[in-house]
Amino acid sequence: MxxxxxxxxxxxxxxxxxxxxxxxxxxxxxxxxxxxxxxxxxxxxxxxxxxxxxxxxxxxxxxxxxxxxxxxxxxxxxxxxxxxxxxxxxxxxxxxxxxxxxxxxxxRTGKESATRWLLKEGLPSPLFGPAMKLGQSVRGLLPEKLKAKVPVKQGAGAWPTRQHARKVLMLAGCVQPSMMPNINSATARVLDAAGIETVIAKEAGCCGAVKFHLNDHEGGKAQMRANIDAWWPQVESGAVEAIVMNASGCGVTVREYGHMLKDDAAYAAKAARISALTRDLSELLPDLVKSLKPRVKAPAGVVAYHPPCTLQHGQKLRGGVEVDLRALGFDIQVARNESHLCCGSAGTYSVLQPELAYPLRDRKLGHLNQLQPSTIVSANIGCITHLQSGSETPVRHWVELLDAALAPSATSA
Missing domain, CATH: 1.10.1060.10 (Alpha-helical ferredoxin)
Structure with missing residues (x-):
């Protein structure tokens, strides 16, 4: 052109x-x-x-x-x-x-500008956690539209305390610890059972996607640089073998730090190194299958899997979750129709474009429910929350399903 x-x-x-x-x-x-x-x-x-x-x-x-x-x-x-x-x-x-x-x-109109500012400043803010707790405490009284954005309060379970020679960094994320804390702790427990220690750098915060995709590119890049600074001592020393992402929306962003900061003389090389080390949690699954298979007792029932766009299109990772969870004994299936299409979550899209987001959600759930699943699983906090807002079937992260199926001895100290 x-x-x-x-x-x-x-x-x-x-x-x-x-x-x-x-x-x-x-x-x-x-x-x-x-x-x-x-x-x-x-x-x-x-x-x-x-x-x-x-x-x-x-x-x-x-x-x-x-x-x-x-x-x-x-x-x-x-x-x-x-x-x-x-x-x-x-x-x-x-x-x-x-x-x-x-x-x-x-x-933009005043209302649009205010909404977008609140999203880009509020979601990564330290105040998001207390606000979510407050919302969960009065969830039953909330209007339906707001209630859909506030998941039922979830316990995180125990964080493993064992130390291992193999270590990975993990980004806790900005909204995930408050909305669905069990995803991070389940990830740590599953990796611990396979002899891998999960390390979280407390100084690392939002991946930068929220601000960047709401056109605050400089604000997003500042968050990216802060994460690089938080991770760099562990990366530079070789103490960790990878930076593991259990939210594919964050993963696709961190994998593109090298691209987004390519013109930043001070951070370009570091950003490229961070991107090269970043792995979606599903990329560790082939290795986990070998060590966890004797310890997993998969529950009966069909598990419907929704592959997030940020995983299958953004990171070009397709088929791995399904193949490896089947190898562990789960009856995991993908909808035959339109599995490539978006569920409508798309970060802040469901807030800014609800007239399109909710028809896409219902269309996606229609295909998933044809599988008659006992559980729906995905790999991104946004997709999980969005799908659950329209589904009576539980929607979870696939790692929570795997964690729950592990024999207790597998995660004991």
């Missing part, structure tokens, strides 16, 4: 990157067929190809409008289009650039 950048974007990092991405696009439209918002709305401008044209026009000097902003806002950034694209167009990076430029040129 030929592009003539307007003078204001020539020789800028964003301009150069966007132009390189645009030049890979061949207008084929394969991406449109797998775009969730296009499937719902049937509007070319609510599909990747249409949004690419909108971004191209802005980069070439055409003034963006509220309509431009709306169509870009409606994108889930699920990156399904990247899995479909035969030309390797990095649409996710392009839409991040396009949204930032459009937001700088198109004012």
């Amino acid at each position: 030929q592009t003539e950048l307007a003078p204001e974007f020539q020789n800028t990092p964003d301009g150069r990157e966007a132009e390189a991405i645009l030049r890979k696009c061949v207008h084929c439209g394969f991406c449109t067929a797998t775009c969730p918002t296009y499937q719902l709305l049937g509007d070319e401008l609510d599909g990747p190809r249409g949004r690419i044209y909108l971004i191209k026009q802005v980069l070439e000097g055409k003034a963006p409008t509220r309509s431009t902003q709306m169509h870009l806002d409606r994108c889930l950034t699920c990156r399904n289009c990247e899995s479909t694209c035969p030309s390797g167009v990095q649409y996710g990076h392009l839409v991040d650039i396009g949204r930032k430029i459009v937001d700088e040129k198109v004012p």
Whole structure:
């Protein structure tokens, strides 16, 4: 796709990157067929190809409008289009650039600005935990829309105390410890049972995705640098073999630290090292199967698995969870229809675009429920919370299921 950048974007990092991405696009439209918002709305401008044209026009000097902003806002950034694209167009990076430029040129309403500010500042804030506890204590009194965002209070269980020669770092995350603390402790217990110690750097906080994807790129990058600083002593000394992510939304972001900080002279090399060390928890599963299989007693019943977009499209990790959990004795199945489509969670999307997020959730649950599962599992806190808000079937992280199936002796000190 030929592009003539307007003078204001020539020789800028964003301009150069966007132009390189645009030049890979061949207008084929394969991406449109797998775009969730296009499937719902049937509007070319609510599909990747249409949004690419909108971004191209802005980069070439055409003034963006509220309509431009709306169509870009409606994108889930699920990156399904990247899995479909035969030309390797990095649409996710392009839409991040396009949204930032459009937001700088198109004012938002006061309500929109306030909501987006509250999300980007509130979710990573230390005050989020106390606010969530308060919400859980009065959950039964909350309006249904707010109640859907406040999961039932969950216990975390015991954190293992054994020390092991093998160690991995794990990002606790910003919302996960408050909303579903058992995911992190279950991860630590499962790894402990396999002879791996989980280390958390207390100074590490939000991965940076919330701010970055709400167009506060500098705020997001500041959080990325803070995490790198928190992890670097363990990484530099070789004390840990990997940085393990049990929330695929955080994982896809940390795996791209090297890209996002490539122009930062002080952090580029460190960020690339951090990205190279980052692993989704599922990537450890093949090794865990060997040591845990004798200790696992899988429960009866079908387990329906929803692969998050950030795992299957963002990190290009497909099939591993299903194969390895089956090897451990679980009857885990994936919906035959539309398993590639987004559930509608997409970070803060379900708050900002509920009219699209909830139909996508119900569509996803319809396919999953056809499996008649006893449990639905996923690999990302956002997907789990969003699906559970519309499901009577329990929705959990797959590692919680594995943790519960371990014989008690497997995790004893």
